[in-house]
Amino acid sequence: MSQISTDTPSQRAGFRRRRLAVHAPAFGVLVVGVVVTSIFASASANSYRHSEQTLTNLQTSLAASVIQASAADLQQKLQTPAVIAAQNGGATFAKSMSPSIGGAGSFVGAELLKLGAGAQTVAAVGASLEQPPPDPVAMTAIAEARKSNTLGVVHLIGADYQRIGYAAVASGPAGTYAVYAEQTLPTDRKVATDPTNPAVQDLVVAIYFGSSPSSQALIETNAEDLPLRGVHAVETIPFGAATLSLAIAAKGSLTGGFAANQTTIITVGGALISVLIAALVDVLARRRRRAEREAEQSRQISATLQRSLLPVRLPEIANVEMDARYQPATAGISVGGDWYDAVDVDGKLYFSVGDVAGHGLRAATLMGRLRTSIGAYMIDGDSPDEILGKIGRLLDVSADGQFATALCGWMDPLNGEVTFANAGHPEPLVIANGTCRALDSNVGPPIGVGGGYRLTTAKIPSGGTLLAYTDGLVERRGEPITLGVDRLCKAASVDLPLDRLLDHLLHELVPLQAGDDIAVLAIRTHL
Numbered sequence: 001m002s003q004i005s006t007d008t009p010s011q012r013a014g015f016r017r018r019r020l021a022v023h024a025p026a027f028g029v030l031v032v033g034v035v036v037t038s039i040f041a042s043a044s045a046n047s048y049r050h051s052e053q054t055l056t057n058l059q060t061s062l063a064a065s066v067i068q069a070s071a072a073d074l075q076q077k078l079q080t081p082a083v084i085a086a087q088n089g090g091a092t093f094a095k096s097m098s099p100s101i102g103g104a105g106s107f108v109g110a111e112l113l114k115l116g117a118g119a120q121t122v123a124a125v126g127a128s129l130e131q132p133p134p135d136p137v138a139m140t141a142i143a144e145a146r147k148s149n150t151l152g153v154v155h156l157i158g159a160d161y162q163r164i165g166y167a168a169v170a171s172g173p174a175g176t177y178a179v180y181a182e183q184t185l186p187t188d189r190k191v192a193t194d195p196t197n198p199a200v201q202d203l204v205v206a207i208y209f210g211s212s213p214s215s216q217a218l219i220e221t222n223a224e225d226l227p228l229r230g231v232h233a234v235e236t237i238p239f240g241a242a243t244l245s246l247a248i249a250a251k252g253s254l255t256g257g258f259a260a261n262q263t264t265i266i267t268v269g270g271a272l273i274s275v276l277i278a279a280l281v282d283v284l285a286r287r288r289r290r291a292e293r294e295a296e297q298s299r300q301i302s303a304t305l306q307r308s309l310l311p312v313r314l315p316e317i318a319n320v321e322m323d324a325r326y327q328p329a330t331a332g333i334s335v336g337g338d339w340y341d342a343v344d345v346d347g348k349l350y351f352s353v354g355d356v357a358g359h360g361l362r363a364a365t366l367m368g369r370l371r372t373s374i375g376a377y378m379i380d381g382d383s384p385d386e387i388l389g390k391i392g393r394l395l396d397v398s399a400d401g402q403f404a405t406a407l408c409g410w411m412d413p414l415n416g417e418v419t420f421a422n423a424g425h426p427e428p429l430v431i432a433n434g435t436c437r438a439l440d441s442n443v444g445p446p447i448g449v450g451g452g453y454r455l456t457t458a459k460i461p462s463g464g465t466l467l468a469y470t471d472g473l474v475e476r477r478g479e480p481i482t483l484g485v486d487r488l489c490k491a492a493s494v495d496l497p498l499d500r501l502l503d504h505l506l507h508e509l510v511p512l513q514a515g516d517d518i519a520v521l522a523i524r525t526h527l
Contacts, residue, residue, distance in 0.1 A: 051287050052231045055254040059203060060233040064246050065361075067207070071239045072365040075151040076372055077106055078168035078179045083376040085112055085179075086172030090122035097179070101126035107166075110181035113142070115169070119178070129182050130163055131156055141167035142178045144241035149394075150365065151240025155209040155219070162187050162219075164209075166240070191220045202252065204228060208245040211236050217245075238361070254290075310519075315344035319413040321524040322349075323498045327506060329359070329472070329517050337363035337404065338470045338519040339371045343378045349413060350378040353468040353521050354406035354425065354447075366402055369394065370447070374408060384408040384421040385453040388444065392423070395448035403448035407468050416460040416525040421453040426471055426481070429489065431501075432464030436489035462527035465501070467492060472516035473509055484509075498524050 081096040093112040100106050109126030111133060113119045119134050119142070131137045137154050145152030145167040152167035162185045169178045206213065206221035206228065213227065213234060232249035314322045324340050337356025342349060352374050356363045370391055377387040387408050397403040407428060409420025420428070424446035427438045442454035460466050474484030491508040492501065502522055510518060 049231065052250070052254055053233070055290070056231055056233045056248060056250060059250075059254070060235045060246060060248040063203070063205065063248060064235045064237045067237055067239065067244065067246065068361045069364065071151055071153075072361065072368050074106060074166055075168055075240060075365065076368045078110075078151070078166060078181060079170060079369060080372050080376065081112065082168045082170035082177050082179045083172065083373055084379075085122070085177040086170040086174055087376060087380050089174045090114070090177065093123040093179075094125045097125050097181075100181075106183060107181035108163075108184050110179060113178045113180065115142070115146070115176040115178055122177070126181075129165075129180075130158060130161055131165065131182075133178075133180055138165055138167070138180050141165050142169065142180060145169045145178065146176075148241045153240045153242035155217070156182065160187060162189070164219075186220060189218050189220050191222055202250065204232075204249045204251055206247040208247070209242070211243045211245060213245045213247050219244075223249075310339060311341055314342050315349070317344055317347070317349050317413050319526050320349055320411070321498055321526060322522065323502055324521045325502045325506060325518070326520075327472075327510060327518045337367040338472065338517040339367050340468070340519045340521040341371050341375060342521065342523075343375055345378055345381065345410075347413065349411045349523070350409070351411070351468065351521060351523065352378075352406060352408045353470060353519060354404055354423075355470040355472075355517075355519070356404040357402060359517075363402070366395070366404070370404060370406070374406075383455065384410060384419060385455050388421050388423045388447065388453045389451055392447050392451045397446075397448040400448065403446045405446045405471075411460070411466070411523060411525075413525070414527075416462065416464070416527055417457065418460055418466055419455050419457045421455055423447050423453060424449070426469060426474065426485070428469075429467040429485075429492065430458065430460060430464055431467060431492050432461050434493055434495065436492045438485060438489075460523075460525045462525055465492075465498065465522055465524045467520070467522050469520045470516075470518055472518040473505070473520060475516065498522055 077100045081093055084096050085093055090112045097110050097112075101110060102108065107126065109129050110124070111121055111129065112123045113133055114122050119139065121133065124132075129138075133139055133142065137156060141152035141154040143152070146169040149169075152165075152169075154165040156163040156165055163182045164185060165180065165182050167178055167180045169176065171177075204221075204223045206223055206226055207219045208214065208217040209219050210217045215226065218226070228247050228249040230249060232247060234245060234247045237244045237246055310326055311324075314324060322342060324342075326338065326340070337358060338354070340351075340353045342351045344350075352371070354367070354370060354374075356367045356370070373391050373394060374387055377390055382390070388406060391406075395402065395404065404423075405425040406423045407420060407425040408423075409418055411418045420441065422441045422443045424443060427441050427443070429436055429438055439456065439458050441456040444453040445451070469488075471481065474488050475481050476484055487509060488505065491505055494501070494504065496504060502520055505520065506518070
């Protein structure tokens with residue numbers, strides 16, 4: 001039997017109003033939830049795109065630093081035989097150039113030319129060149145190298161080949177010489193990404209010759225389709241006297257799979273907004289840690305590039321023990337201009353320590369050029385004052401905007417006598433019998449500021465140590481450098497093996513956040 005309602009119309013209207021009153025808060029929560037979820041979803045999408053772009057930009061800058069540093073390495077490989085030829089002629093060109101030709105070398109072939117009214121080929125090594133001098137394209141690279149005092153670069157393209165031509169020029173007593181070499185590149189422009197290279201791992205990369213990423217200027221890429229789309233970055237790179245364009249995109253999400261899908265997660269999970277906020281904070285924290293790791297990786301790669309411009313090993317000489325340290329600045333990712341070097345020339349130990357003012361590729365390139373030139377003059381048997389005078393002609397602060405300080409000398413291993421010249425550099429120290437003192441020297445102007453250097457001679461007793469260093473070891477902001485030298489002498493007045501002594505000095509004197517690069521060379525006599 002059905003039940004008959006006896007409610008009046010007014011009672012039924014009240015019931016409807018009460019039901020609406022009960023659902024109103026839920027509806028309001030739903031509306032607020034939708035609005036809040038939409039806000040967070042939009043913010044999450046924007047944050048994800050921004051993070052992807054930031055990390056892509058960082059990866060592009062990192063890869064650009066690697067490519068820039070390779071130009072300095074290529075210039076050094078060509079500049080050394082050019083400097084030697086300018087000093088002695090081209091008789092030893094094949095010997096000095098052969099390590100860079102074929103196999104694991106950088107070039108397929110190279111030619112040495114003497115420049116004057118024209119260009120005369122003196123010697124050649126390696127495979128035949130596609131466009132050898134006096135071909136106009138090759139001469140363009142040589143002219144650029146001569147004009148800019150840096151690496152000349154040209155892009156060579158044929159029906160069945162693709163090469164890059166490089167040139168370096170040096171002048172000396174024997175005349176002005178140019179070294180021109182070519183490097184083979186894939187004809188189809190396709191390369192595989194090196195999985196061991198952290199600068200390009202998991203990235204789509206395209207490199208173009210020139211300042212714009214056009215298909216005609218493409219050098220090499222691992223991309224299936226060009227131009228790159230979506231989140232990507234393009235950076236113009238100075239490469240010697242030329243310019244390269246680098247385009248990079250990620251193969252996947254740089255911030256991780258969760259970040260790539262977090263907008264959908266937040267939208268679908270609006271009811272769990274508080275939990276998702278915590279998850280979002282965790283994602284942002286992971287992004288920050290990843291960015292910090294990327295920055296540290298960049299610094300380590302820069303330090304590796306810097307060390308690649310320094311000697312691989314020190315020479316072994318009877319009666320002499322040597323050790324050295326290089327420590328990069330902790331701030332930034334730029335390479336620097338500090339160096340040390342030691343060369344055995346007919347049983348006599350030549351050494352140099354120097355510092356190019358500033359940081360970055362330009363300072364590192366100049367450092368490599370100065371160290372290479374000093375080494376060439378050392379092998380030629382010039383005295384330290386003559387060497388500083390000669391390299392002083394390679395640099396003019398008013399024209400180049402750069403200068404350098406350097407200490408250059410030699411030591412006789414048979415009696416411990418050391419003779420050196422000083423171009424505005426901190427004076428070396430002698431550590432012996434628990435004491436430490438600075439060697440008073442005839443300090444000349446920095447390289448690039450002026451000339452005129454005089455020799456200083458001193459004797460290092462048996463068991464004594466000659467310590468040469470750059471100012472990053474002792475200089476501190478806001479205090480005289482003499483206080484730093486006093487600290488160094490106090491820390492060095494200990495009886496320790498040579499390697500432990502250098503580790504001790506860096507531990508005692510270098511703060512955790514060092515603001516400058518440091519190079520230290522120690523020579524101990526055992527007469």
